Amino acid sequence: MSGLAHAWRWLRSLVFSVTIYAAMLPIGLAYLPWTIAHRDGAVAAAHRWCRFVTWLARVLLGLRCEVRGTPPEGEVMIAAKHQSFLDIILIYGAVPRGRFIMKKELVYAPILGQIALRLGCVPVDRGKRGAAIKQMMADVRAGRADPGQLIIYPQGTRVAPGVAAPYKMGTAALYRELGQPCVPVACNVGVFWPKRGVLRRPGTAIVEFLPEIPAGLAAPDFMARLEQEIETRSDRLLAEAGFPIAVGPR
Template identity: 65%
Template sequence: MRDAIQWLRSLIFVGQIYFMMLPLGILFFPWALLDRRGANAGCKAWCHWVTWTARWMVGLRTEVRGTPPTDEVLVVAKHQSFLDIILIFAAVPAGKFIMKRELMYAPILGQYGLRLGCVPVDRGKRSQAIKKMVDDVAKGRQAPGQLIIYPQGTRIAPGVKAPYKIGSGILYEETGQDCVPVATNVGVFWPRKGIMRKPGLAVVEFLPRIPAGKEKETFMSELEEVIETNSNRLMREAGFDPDGVS
């Protein structure tokens, strides 16, 4: 019975957060069209709405640990569900993403993404996006801010092993920017698929930065070690054993 009630509360919660995209998107849209800061403010308002309603609707509290960067860096994060996107974006002053090109044509959402400085890419052509981004950074066309990327390329369920792709290493090497790794346990409470949201404390943690200038292979090895080790620590803190998943 308790699970059924939690599922129903989760259904209402999920429905209302997606509904709130529309009024908030419309409210901030004129400002967003005129100024990137308007798009940033609108997206952050929605992120704060999500975390506020999660606390009292489904008992899911959130916490950001460490020091979010304010300069131009690569933010390379463990990706378990939509919640880590929300928490990371809300924590940095000018976050931007690599996004699927088809999202450009979504009403309001596509315009917000472009105004934030997100980079649209064709499905399956991530390498071309990386090359274009490196070229834009070199020529000063890229909007300043924190580029948020996911080294495993997609959402990975807690305890599941997946390789780290070389794209993060290429961006790190070619842009010459520091990297701020981010660990998380959000997938324990907010799964990559499904409706159920579990009560507890979901955390994203900004870890000590990896300075620019390291060899790509060295960087990739250090990045994976620090993100996986700290994500496993946060998952254990949440009562989930990442080593117990087959």
């Protein structure tokens, strides 16, 4: 790619990034009365923003976003490969009522904290995640909170394509605590929307919902199966995107 073409792509990427974050304000204001009245308003606003992001990525960047598999609609834990902010957008936009675990300090962030709470996100103190999940499940059973899909990232952070990172055993603890099936999610989005930097690349970014893992497996069996399924499928999606990675049994 010539220097001019690279600069033009970088500029479009910058415009894209500024625009999607700026769009949060008018979308949030448009849905504010509904959000105040009911949690459904916050969910609808978040889904609208996700759709706007994927539309603008296609129009401005030539980046198409594809969701494969069957997004779950019932109460499940979603354990996903995390490569960039784009997988968060695509996964949340594909499920009816997703929620995340967030640091308790974020509750006090202006606007963002309250929106996150309205979305059903679970604020936790460091080291007290299990207690927060128990409270969330008790609230659902008592009718004070809506059921939904808890989205977690078993590696705990964004991991660039082709980089190995361990799966944390806290995932197994949540799986046991919830007593729900787990839906693994693979992706290749980091090829097009990197972990760091402004530049976004054209192509087809994919998240894929894989067959669910039933509840009740022993922790070692669950973790081995989860990692095998997510990593194997993510490697194949990376290869499909043209990323140089060896694809084979793990």
